[in-house]
Amino acid sequence: MAAKKILVVFGATGVQGGSVVKAVLGDAKMRENWTVRGVTRDVSKPSAKKLESLGAETIAADLNNTSTLKGAMKDAYAVFAVTNYWESRSAEVEMTQGKAMADAAKEAGVQHFVWSSLPEVKEQSKGVLEHVEHFDSKAHIEQYIRKSGLPASFFMPGFYMSNLPGGMFRQAPPNNDWTLALPIPGSSPIPLLDTADDTGKFVKGILNNREKTLGKRIYGATDYYTIDEIVKEFKEQYPEAGKTAKSAELPHEVFKGIIMKTGAPATSAEELLQNMRLMNEFGYYFGASLDESHSILSDKLTTWKDFMQKSPAFAELK
Numbered sequence: 135m136a137a138k139k140i141l142v143v144f145g146a147t148g149v150q151g152g153s154v155v156k157a158v159l160g161d162a163k164m165r166e167n168w169t170v171r172g173v174t175r176d177v178s179k180p181s182a183k184k185l186e187s188l189g190a191e192t193i194a195a196d197l198n199n200t201s202t203l204k205g206a207m208k209d210a211y212a213v214f215a216v217t218n219y220w221e222s223r224s225a226e227v228e229m230t231q232g233k234a235m236a237d238a239a240k241e242a243g244v245q246h247f248v249w250s251s252l253p254e255v256k257e258q259s260k261g262v263l264e265h266v267e268h269f270d271s272k273a274h275i276e277q278y279i280r281k282s283g284l285p286a287s288f289f290m291p292g293f294y295m296s297n298l299p300g301g302m303f304r305q306a307p308p309n310n311d312w313t314l315a316l317p318i319p320g321s322s323p324i325p326l327l328d329t330a331d332d333t334g335k336f337v338k339g340i341l342n343n344r345e346k347t348l349g350k351r352i353y354g355a356t357d358y359y360t361i362d363e364i365v366k367e368f369k370e371q372y373p374e375a376g377k378t379a380k381s382a383e384l385p386h387e388v389f390k391g392i393i394m395k396t397g398a399p400a401t402s403a404e405e406l407l408q409n410m411r412l413m414n415e416f417g418y419y420f421g422a423s424l425d426e427s428h429s430i431l432s433d434k435l436t437t438w439k440d441f442m443q444k445s446p447a448f449a450e451l452k
Contacts, residue, residue: 138166138167138168138169139167139168139169139211139212140168140169140170140171140209140210140211140212141154141158141168141169141170141171141210141211141212141213141214141341142171142173142206142207142210142212142213142214143155143170143171143172143173143190143213143214144173144195144197144206144213144214144215144216144235145173145174145216145217145218146172146173146174146182146185146190146192147172147174147179147181147182147184147185148216148218149294149296149329149330149333150214150216150250150291150329150333151172151173151214151216152181152185152330153329153330153331153332153333153334153337154214154333154334154337154338155170155172155185155188155190155334156188156334157333157334157335157337157338157433158170158334158337158338158341159188159189160188161338164338164341164342165189168341169191170189170191171190171191171192171193171206171210172185172190172191172192172193173192173194173195173206174192174193174194174195175194175195175196176194177192177193177194193205193206197217197231197234197235198227198230198231200234200237200238203234203235203238204238204241204242206238207238207239207242207244208242209242210239210242210244211244211245211246212244212245212246212247212248212341213235213239213244213246213247213248214248214250214289214337215232215235215236215239215247215248215249215250216250217231217232217250217272217275219267219268219271219272220268223399223401223402225267225268225270225271225274228268228271228272228275229271229274229275229278232249232271232272232275232278232279233275233278236249236275236278236279236282236284236286237282239284240282240283240284244284244285245285245344246285246286246287246340246341246344246348247279247284247285247286247287248286248287248288248289248337248340248341249272249275249276249279249286249287249288249289250272250289250290250291251272251273251275251276251288251289251290251351252268252269252272252273252290252291253269253273253290253418253419253420254269254270254273254274254277255269255270255273255412255416256270257270258416258420259412259415259416262415262416263408263411263412263415263416264408265401265404265405265408266405266408266409266412267405268405268409269409269412276288280349285348286348286349287340287344287347287348287349287350287352288350288351288352289333289336289337289340289352289354290351290352290353290354290419291327291329291333291354291355292324292325292326292327292353292354292356292418292419293324293325293326293327293355293413293418294327294329295326295327295328295329295436295438295441296328296329296330298314298364299441299442299445299446299447299448300445300446300447300448301447302314302315302316303364303365303368304447306382309378311378311379311380312375312376312378312379312380313379313380313381313382314361314364314365314380314382315381315382315383315384315389316361316381316382316383316384316389316410317383317384317385317386317388317389317407317410317411318361318383318410318411318413318414319361319383319414320360320361320362320365320381320383321360321361321362322360322361322413322414323358323359323360323413323417323418324358324359324360324361324364324413324418325353325355325356325357325358325418325419325424326355326356326357326358326359326364326438326441327354327355327356328356328435328436328440328441331436332354332356332435332436333354335431335432335433335435336352336354336427336430336431338432338433339352339430339431339432340352340430342430342432343430346430347430350426351422351427352427352430353419353422353424353427354427355419355424355427356435356436356437356438357424357437358424359438361381362381364381364438365379365380365381367438367439367442368442371439371442371443371448372442372448372451372452373452374451374452375448375451375452386407389403389406389407390403390404390406390407391403393406393407
């Protein structure tokens, strides 16, 4: 029997990486052909032990210490690579980490590098939105990977559904009406992704369709939902709580004020505002269709209705 291929998953205890580990090891056919090596900073923490209980090998590495990346990718056939911009709030730090992973993968002879990327906003919006750093830095790493000759595919996660229940979509004073308040019109389309459950479904599709997906962008979203559609489905799901549910378009400064109340700096508030404006003014994926990305899937994606039903924030609603 041929030796199993090794898939190295960075951020294996995080939302995207954890989803990839679960999807691959939860699929009997994939388990026949792949072993999973989960990379985390601390292999002794409970989240790492949980990965081991699923059947993954765990290895310690630090994205800020390039010498640890080499060992993590030894003998790997494929790699899922992801970074967390918000940890440092620095495009420079994120780009250094991403390039270091790509360099180590190339040196290790990796055959399929799956980079968790995002669109380049500053350039594509012709400078209108010049502060969406956490998109642009990932896009610049993608450009670096493409130039390097490393065989790669690019997974582009959509808007996290988990941002909505109890977060952006919550009860608001004075009447405690369920309100989805964002600084863009209700007609703005949002590509929703159940990141924890569905990232792995897309990455599985990428790995199983290597020839088809090399050099391609795979858009990770179930569908485009307008803000008004998100609220409408909430009303249908919870007729009682939904009686007074509504969307509200916030003035830009009010939205930024709300973000800054969480302790975020003004630069991050402006960045998140521009991230929202992107969806209304240009489109999160700049108008790209999801059809081709869905064609590689073998698993059903989570709809907004499905997600509401399992959301703790909505659990008591009728």
